[in-house]
Amino acid sequence: MNISKLKKQVILKGGTILDPARLTKNKSDILLENGKIQVIGKIKESKSAQIVDCKGLVITHGFCDIHVHFREPGREDKETLESGSMAALAGGFTRVCVMPNTNPPIDSPEAVRYIIDRADECPVHIHPIGAITKGQEGKELTEMGAMLAEGAVAFSDDGLPVTNSSMMRNALVYATMFDIPIINHAEDLCLKQDGVMHEGVVSTNLGLPSSPDITESNMVHRDLALTNLTGGMLHVPHVSSSKSVEHIRISKKYNKKVTAEVTPHHLFFTDDDLVNFDTNLKVAPPIRNKEDQKALIKGVKEGVFDCIATDHAPHTIEEKEATFDLAPFGMIGLESCFGAVNKVMVVENKMDLLSLIQMLTIKPRSIMGFDNELLDIGAEAELTIFNPKEEWIFSKKNIHSRSKNSPFIGKKMVGRIKYAIAKGHLSVI
Amino acid sequence: MREKHLLGLKDYPAVDIQTIIDTAFSFKEVLERPIKKVPSLNGKTIVNLFFENSTRTRISFELAQKRLSADTVNFSASTSSLKKGESFKDTAQNLEAMKIDAVVMRHPSPGASLHLTKHIDSIVINAGDGSHEHPTQAILDMTSLYEKFGYLKGLKVAIIGDISHSRVALSNIYGLKTMGAQIVLCGPSTLIPKYAEDLGVKVNYNLDEVIEWADALNVLRIQRERMVGGLLPSIREYRTLFGISTERLSKHNKELVIMHPGPINRGVEIDSAVADSDQAIILDQVLNGVASRMAILYLLLGGKREEGKK
Numbered sequence: 001m002n003i004s005k006l007k008k009q010v011i012l013k014g015g016t017i018l019d020p021a022r023l024t025k026n027k028s029d030i031l032l033e034n035g036k037i038q039v040i041g042k043i044k045e046s047k048s049a050q051i052v053d054c055k056g057l058v059i060t061h062g063f064c065d066i067h068v069h070f071r072e073p074g075r076e077d078k079e080t081l082e083s084g085s086m087a088a089l090a091g092g093f094t095r096v097c098v099m100p101n102t103n104p105p106i107d108s109p110e111a112v113r114y115i116i117d118r119a120d121e122c123p124v125h126i127h128p129i130g131a132i133t134k135g136q137e138g139k140e141l142t143e144m145g146a147m148l149a150e151g152a153v154a155f156s157d158d159g160l161p162v163t164n165s166s167m168m169r170n171a172l173v174y175a176t177m178f179d180i181p182i183i184n185h186a187e188d189l190c191l192k193q194d195g196v197m198h199e200g201v202v203s204t205n206l207g208l209p210s211s212p213d214i215t216e217s218n219m220v221h222r223d224l225a226l227t228n229l230t231g232g233m234l235h236v237p238h239v240s241s242s243k244s245v246e247h248i249r250i251s252k253k254y255n256k257k258v259t260a261e262v263t264p265h266h267l268f269f270t271d272d273d274l275v276n277f278d279t280n281l282k283v284a285p286p287i288r289n290k291e292d293q294k295a296l297i298k299g300v301k302e303g304v305f306d307c308i309a310t311d312h313a314p315h316t317i318e319e320k321e322a323t324f325d326l327a328p329f330g331m332i333g334l335e336s337c338f339g340a341v342n343k344v345m346v347v348e349n350k351m352d353l354l355s356l357i358q359m360l361t362i363k364p365r366s367i368m369g370f371d372n373e374l375l376d377i378g379a380e381a382e383l384t385i386f387n388p389k390e391e392w393i394f395s396k397k398n399i400h401s402r403s404k405n406s407p408f409i410g411k412k413m414v415g416r417i418k419y420a421i422a423k424g425h426l427s428v429i
Numbered sequence: 430m431r432e433k434h435l436l437g438l439k440d441y442p443a444v445d446i447q448t449i450i451d452t453a454f455s456f457k458e459v460l461e462r463p464i465k466k467v468p469s470l471n472g473k474t475i476v477n478l479f480f481e482n483s484t485r486t487r488i489s490f491e492l493a494q495k496r497l498s499a500d501t502v503n504f505s506a507s508t509s510s511l512k513k514g515e516s517f518k519d520t521a522q523n524l525e526a527m528k529i530d531a532v533v534m535r536h537p538s539p540g541a542s543l544h545l546t547k548h549i550d551s552i553v554i555n556a557g558d559g560s561h562e563h564p565t566q567a568i569l570d571m572t573s574l575y576e577k578f579g580y581l582k583g584l585k586v587a588i589i590g591d592i593s594h595s596r597v598a599l600s601n602i603y604g605l606k607t608m609g610a611q612i613v614l615c616g617p618s619t620l621i622p623k624y625a626e627d628l629g630v631k632v633n634y635n636l637d638e639v640i641e642w643a644d645a646l647n648v649l650r651i652q653r654e655r656m657v658g659g660l661l662p663s664i665r666e667y668r669t670l671f672g673i674s675t676e677r678l679s680k681h682n683k684e685l686v687i688m689h690p691g692p693i694n695r696g697v698e699i700d701s702a703v704a705d706s707d708q709a710i711i712l713d714q715v716l717n718g719v720a721s722r723m724a725i726l727y728l729l730l731g732g733k734r735e736e737g738k739k
Contacts, residue, residue, distance in 0.1 A: 065498060150464065193658070199623065199624075200624055201624045201627040202623075203621045203626075204563060204623075204624040204625065204627065204628065205599075205628070206539055206540065206561075207539040207560040207561030207596060207599055208539045208540070208559075208561070209560075213622075276543065277539070277540030277543055277544065318516065321517075321518055322444070322516075322517065323517070323539075323540060323541045323544055324538065324539065324540050324544075324557065325538045325539060326538060356719070409522075411442030424463065
């Protein structure tokens with residue numbers, strides 16, 4: 001991957017512009033001048049302009065992932081805001097929201113400020129999500145107002161659920177003053193116990209401690225009920241089970257303040273893939289069975305889900321080389337995201353590409369309140385350029401994260417990111 | 430043998446299980462001789478790597494190795510000391526650097542033996558990996574059943590007790606299914622996996638019905654710590670519902686073979702009188718354990734592997 005400052009004039013030549021905001025598809029060139037969109041249309045080549053050959057490629061809004069873990073501060077051996085940015089660009093993501101379960105957690109305005117300052121130097125737009133409770137301990141609310149003022153965009157204790165229903169209620173109510181989403185990692189820890197995978201035939205075969213689907217869906221159901229009670233905004237992260245999909249589907253019919261995301265790995269894998277004890281497939285919530293996978297895919301097609309989010313969770317090789325029961329939960333996902341979801345949704349399940357792109361662009365941006373006018377004249381260039389048809393095998397060398405914990409290594413992908421443009425820089429992937 | 434390692438009995442070929450059983454009987458003859466040693470594995474080095482306490486399995490393996498004239502090294506460590514310093518991978522690679530031929534490993538984590546094969550080239554024999562598999566125990570159980578009945582196909586075997594946490598149960602289920610036996614699981618519903626019947630076995634919570642049906646009972650050890658998480662109310666209740674007592678057996682007028690993988694909690698899952706009775710083959714299992722492990726070691730380390738080995 002090569003990142004360079006955009007030249008004064010850059011022409012994106014011969015591509016197809018897919019606009020997820022206006023729902024249009026046009027063959028057209030784009031002229032960028034001083035990092036801003038100047039002209040969309042037929043543009044004559046000039047000697048001074050830098051030409052980016054986009055023939056056969058699709059140009060669209062820069063992708064936005066509202067759920068990543070960049071481990072800074074505290075575990076810079078796994079990832080930093082800088083290395084995470086590289087992983088993001090490699091996956092076509094120009095904007096990400098980082099989860100606050102760092103060490104120490106992002107649970108104060110000062111901590112939010114630290115992320116904002118550090119993110120300023122990074123080549124992608126990084127927005128901190130603040131913790132719901134101080135120290136993610138579930139006992140006292142954080143200073144949400146002050147954290148928002150410093151630049152937080154949402155609140156979550158991700159990695160851990162807000163177990164206490166009263167605390168969750170208060171968080172939702174308190175957040176109504178600011179009209180921002182509360183994101184709760186839904187897992188009933190009492191029911192989960194020491195479960196490390198989905199409970200089913202496979203876990204029985206492997207003798208691994210497991211937890212059933214309702215470990216998630218019961219808490220999703222609680223959170224939805226609390227959202228109705230409070231009028232708060234709820235975003236349900238990394239939905240893994242068919243029962244959760246149904247709860248969300250029903251709630252969304254009458255509650256417009258509910259949104260939900262699904263990860264590429266829950267769409268791509270099933271618990272059958274765990275038969276070799278691959279610790280890279282150990283995630284929370286766990287990879288579930290074929291029926292759940294089907295329900296998630298259906299949920300994407302039918303609009304139950306608003307967005308795709310990777311839950312990019314880097315861990316060191318040393319930690320992931322442990323036995324399955326001891327390895328930490330989580331996998332990286334930014335670099336492999338598009339090739340995986342495009343393959344599952346567009347190629348295998350006949351979803352139209354534009355709808356999928358919306359789930360990577362305007363829809364996640366809307367949840368977080370980001371603007372969606374990325375293809376307006378005068379807009380600062382934040383674009384992703386990809387080949388929707390290219391078939392390729394994901395390998396270690398495609399990983400730019402500091403960690404390599406990906407079960408996608410060796411898997412066939414369809415669709416490949418070629419360029420990403422953000423913050424005045426062109427990345428050639 | 431088709432497989433390089435013995436990690437578990439899931440999908441293990443029936444023909445190889447039968448070969449092990451047949452070979453075990455040959456070695457049992459050796460064990461009856463005044464000089465109980467053969468030179469089959471002379472010059473081979475085997476490491477017994479035990480990350481979990483074990484008396485009988487470790488001694489059984491060690492005796493089997495010595496009877497075959499292999500050189501053996503024992504390594505016992507708690508996993509907590511592993512967590513502190515040297516990693517699992519380093520331990521394994523250090524051992525291999527010392528030029529060994531095979532590792533017999535017991536480890537508390539499911540999948541640990543498969544994990545070991547990813548780090549070393551030596552032959553790996555699983556001596557128990559958490560609540561996953563304990564294939565050599567299941568093979569010695571099958572050898573004992575075969576010795577007693579002369580067949581496994583169609584044999585009715587009941588496994589009694591804590592199935593959820595039992596590697597002995599899982600390996601027995603896989604092995605016995607492959608050999609054509611019928612299996613019923615019996616124990617408290619809290620200690621039988623929800624998806625047990627998907628393994629191709631039946632579940633029955635009524636011990637008297639199970640005794641009426643079975644040719645043999647394999648009685649598992651019950652652990653007191655199961656009471657903490659609400660899995661068992663009391664040992665008294667367990668004994669009442671699932672204990673293999675003299676009174677209960679005397680209600681049924683039938684011959685029954687009683688097995689137990691040990692160590693026995695006398696007076697808990699099985700009465701002393703039953704464990705010491707003629708119908709119990711618990712001590713035969715122990716001797717067959719040495720013979721079966723000799724067979725496994727001999728076939729994996731000494732015998733020629735079939736074409737298409739993995």
